[in-house]
Amino acid sequence: xxxxxRYRFAPSPTGYFHVGGARTALYNWILALQxxxxxxxxxxxxDDSRNNxxxxxxxxxxxxxxxxxxxDSHFEGPYFQSANAALHVAAAEKLFEQGKAYYCDLSTEDIxxxxxxxxxxxxxxxxxxxxxxxxxxxxxxxxxRFRVPEGSTIVQDQVRGEVVFDNSTIEDFxxxxxxxxxxxxxxxxxDDITQGITHVVRAEEHLPNAPKQQMIWRALGHEPPxxxxxxxxxxxxxxKLSKRRDKVAVEQYRQEGVLADAMKNYLMTLGWAxxxxxxxxxxxxxxxxxxxxxxxxxxxxxxxxxxQSFNADYIRAMSLGxxxxxxxxxxxxxxxxxxxxxxxxxxxxxxxxxxxxxVQLLQxxxxxVDFLFCDLPTIDDVSYAKAFSTDWAVPTLVxxxxxxKTCEWKAxxxxxxxxxxxxQNSLKLGKLQAPLRVAVTGRSVxxxxxxxxxxxxxxxxxxxxxxxxxxxxS
RNA sequence: GCCCCCAUCGUCUAGUGGCCUAGGACACCACCCUUUCAAGGUGGCGGCACGGGUUCGAAUCCCGUUGGGGGUGCCA
Numbered sequence: 001x002x003x004x005x006r007y008r009f010a011p012s013p014t015g016y017f018h019v020g021g022a023r024t025a026l027y028n029w030i031l032a033l034q035x036x037x038x039x040x041x042x043x044x045x046x047d048d049s050r051n052n053x054x055x056x057x058x059x060x061x062x063x064x065x066x067x068x069x070x071x072d073s074h075f076e077g078p079y080f081q082s083a084n085a086a087l088h089v090a091a092a093e094k095l096f097e098q099g100k101a102y103y104c105d106l107s108t109e110d111i112x113x114x115x116x117x118x119x120x121x122x123x124x125x126x127x128x129x130x131x132x133x134x135x136x137x138x139x140x141x142x143x144x145r146f147r148v149p150e151g152s153t154i155v156q157d158q159v160r161g162e163v164v165f166d167n168s169t170i171e172d173f174x175x176x177x178x179x180x181x182x183x184x185x186x187x188x189x190x191d192d193i194t195q196g197i198t199h200v201v202r203a204e205e206h207l208p209n210a211p212k213q214q215m216i217w218r219a220l221g222h223e224p225p226x227x228x229x230x231x232x233x234x235x236x237x238x239x240k241l242s243k244r245r246d247k248v249a250v251e252q253y254r255q256e257g258v259l260a261d262a263m264k265n266y267l268m269t270l271g272w273a274x275x276x277x278x279x280x281x282x283x284x285x286x287x288x289x290x291x292x293x294x295x296x297x298x299x300x301x302x303x304x305x306x307x308q309s310f311n312a313d314y315i316r317a318m319s320l321g322x323x324x325x326x327x328x329x330x331x332x333x334x335x336x337x338x339x340x341x342x343x344x345x346x347x348x349x350x351x352x353x354x355x356x357x358x359v360q361l362l363q364x365x366x367x368x369v370d371f372l373f374c375d376l377p378t379i380d381d382v383s384y385a386k387a388f389s390t391d392w393a394v395p396t397l398v399x400x401x402x403x404x405k406t407c408e409w410k411a412x413x414x415x416x417x418x419x420x421x422x423x424q425n426s427l428k429l430g431k432l433q434a435p436l437r438v439a440v441t442g443r444s445v446x447x448x449x450x451x452x453x454x455x456x457x458x459x460x461x462x463x464x465x466x467x468x469x470x471x472x473x474s
Numbered sequence: 475g476c477c478c479c480c481a482u483c484g485u486c487u488a489g490u491g492g493c494c495u496a497g498g499a500c501a502c503c504a505c506c507c508u509u510u511c512a513a514g515g516u517g518g519c520g521g522c523a524c525g526g527g528u529u530c531g532a533a534u535c536c537c538g539u540u541g542g543g544g545g546u547g548c549c550a
Contacts, residue, residue, distance in 0.1 A: 012550045047549060108548070126546075143548055160479070169477050177548040184550045208478060208545040231480080231543090238542065266486095269499085273487050277498050296487080298480045299543060306486065306500045316513075357513045368511095415509075429509050437510065445511040 005037030006198045009063075010081075010188065012044040013055035016249035017062040019302060020203060020233045020241050023267040025063060027230060028201050030268075030290050032074045039068065040195055041077035046085070046187055062250040065260050067283075079195065081187055088182035091190045091220060092144055092175045100219045101175055103142040104131035127171040144176035146185075146216065153211035158201075158228040158292040165211040173212055185209065189216045192225065201228040201292070204299075205240065228292045231271050234299045241302060248302075257330065257362025258307065262314040266307045270300040280313055312360040323356050324349055327365050337366050338373040347372055347455050354447035368446060372456065376467055377442030384468075387434040387444060394469065396421050397435045401465045409458050411450040418450075439468035 007028040011021050032039035043059065045051050060069075060078065069075055095101040106114075111127050118128065127145070136142060148170050155163045175186045182190075192200065207229040217224040235246045242248070253263060261283065268286050269279045272295050315323065329335060331343060348369060355368045371377040387393060403417035415429075422432045437449055440461060453461050 010550090014550075044550060050549075163478070165478075171546090174548050179548080181548085183548070188550080203544095204479070205544055206550090209550095211478095229479085234543075236485090240544070269486060271486090273498090275488090277488090279487075279499055296480095300487090301485055303485055303500070309500055312513095354512095358511065418509085431510095433509055443510095447511080448509060450509075 003198065005032070005035045006040060006196050007032045007037060007201060008040040008042055008192065008195065008197045008199075010042045010044050010191075010202075011059050012047060012050075013052060013059060014047060014050040015055060015243045016251055017055075017059045018241065018243060018248035019250055019253070019263075019267065020248065021059075022062065022066060022250050022263070023233065023270065024201065024203055024230065025068060026066065026264060026267055027290075027292075028199075029066075029068050029074075030287050031199065031201065031292070033287050034290065037074065037199075038076050039074050040079065040197065041068075041075070042079045042081060042191055042195065043077075044081045044184070044188070046081050046181070046184070058251060062254070065250070065254060066264055067260065079191070081191055084187070084191055084194070085182065087194060088187045088190045089176065089180065092182060092186055095146065095175065095216075095219055096138075096144055098219075099147070101144050101146050102132060102134075102172075103136040103138055104134075104145050104172075105136060105139070105142050106130055107141070127173075129172050132172070138180075141178050143174050143178050145172040146175050146212070146219070148172050148212075148215065153214055155207075155210045155214060155227055157207075157210070158226060159230055159295050160207075160297060163207065163210070167211075170211060185212055186216055189213050189220070193217065193220065193222050197225055199226045199228070201230065204229045204232050228295075230292075230295055231297060231299045233270060233302045236301065238299065238301070240299075246302075247304070253307070255363070257359075257364070258311050259314045259326070259362075262307070262311040265314075266310045270302065271296040280310060308360040315359060315362070316357055318356070320349075320353060320356070324352050327352070327362055330362055330365050335363075335366070336373075337370050342373045342375075344373065350455055351447060351452055354451065358447060371441040371443075371446075372452060376464060377440070379438065379442045379468070379471070380444070383438050383442070383444035384471075387438040392425055392427065393435045396425055396427065396432060397439065397465060397469065399424070400436055401462060401469075404458065404462060404465070409454060411454045414450045414453055435468070436465070439465045 009021075009025045009028045011017065011025075029039050031037065041063070043056055045056065063069060092101065096103070106127075111130075114128060114130065115126050131145070132147060138144070148167050151167050153165045153167055153170075155165070157163055173185060174183055176182055191197075210227050210229065214224040214227075233241045235241055239245075250263070254260075264283060265280060265286070268274075268290070272290065273279060274281045274285055274289050315326075318326065327348075331345075331348060332340065336343065351369055351372065355365055358368060359365055399421045400418055403421065404414065407413045407417050418432060418436065419429060421427075422429055425432070433449055434444060437446065438444060440449065440453060440456070
């Protein structure tokens, strides 16, 4: 009987959780779902200098947002690497006892100096194996290094196939720092072994670590896992997405009103594509179709414009009720640009269908409806200048106002009033409505005009028109 | 420098030797629809990096060149 596949995602909490990490997590998650395996979450929190509990919580929240959390039986963890430090050290010491690792007292400066003096940098890279046979034991200032064997190391990668590394190009890397603490290379492997990980799926930047880690697995007496190194995500400069330079925080996209489903779907089209002629597909289809062997080998550009397009698609596909519910965080509370008591859910519900086809991000919703919940709209200067640049703007607006005073207060009738003024002045509705729109909404673009005007009511509408006419005169 | 990975429209991709005068999506442009803006519809622009092979036949296989990327820490 084949053992249950155990995948893992091992982020380090050193900053906002980023989209590249989200994609790697998604890969592992989908694979676990697909094989009825396990997704192990392990937080690699061993870098005290950069660690922060806040980041850990951010990772947990973001994963949960994407639907990856303990409410699903395939999820296991989170484990914290820092809790296993003793195991890491013990494993390293075992390697020392077996002669598979040795201590060295050279400092980083010493190593650089030796490398420079020898002139050759291709052998054992920076470190030349100086202490291999000096028989040093542990001690102050001593690091433990892995004794890289002769020969070559073949990494079987599910994305890239066979990748061969000549061991002579791999230096005797550090296992234990001079302060006795284990480094990533061994901590990661020991945790994978103790957690029974069978499949390591991670970003390509780890490919050079694979031969080293594979050697550790074997030295520790275990068969290495199945490896898969997926291409990295890059920015427009084709550089690996970086936390400091690029907009990469999953949380930030979430706050702007990107839907989790849209984010998941978009992320999965980077380096891979579902069958059929559309990339926008249900997550279930992705789960059933995804395979590592069909993942592309080259880096993919994280295109925010396309993400937004996906998001707009997902927004339009929502039921009206779901859309209204999804808008809530931007309508109520601090994010809303109006006074809480001014907001009227019923009014919003009426205009919501008109808003739904017009936003790409949920955060754009308030600006489409704010004129309904403010006393007087804030007039956008550019829109105003443009709308009132013609000599007919004021007279026609006055005529419209007069018509509004007495007409039936229904969208069709209101439109009728404006149509009539248009006929009298030989102006098309498209042009004629501009000054009215600016007066009522403050902007030159927005949802269809007459429905909101009906909702606003006669008194408020006339007040706004008058306010703009006064502004024009002054 | 050294090691490794990669190479289809601007971008994300389909394509696994004949179905390819290379398909879709985003972006862009035009037109239609239209109450501005969207949405929707129709159409357009635009690509197999280059050079050698292999083969009856290559975007697909091999080699080289060029170009990108990743790594090269007592970070993870």
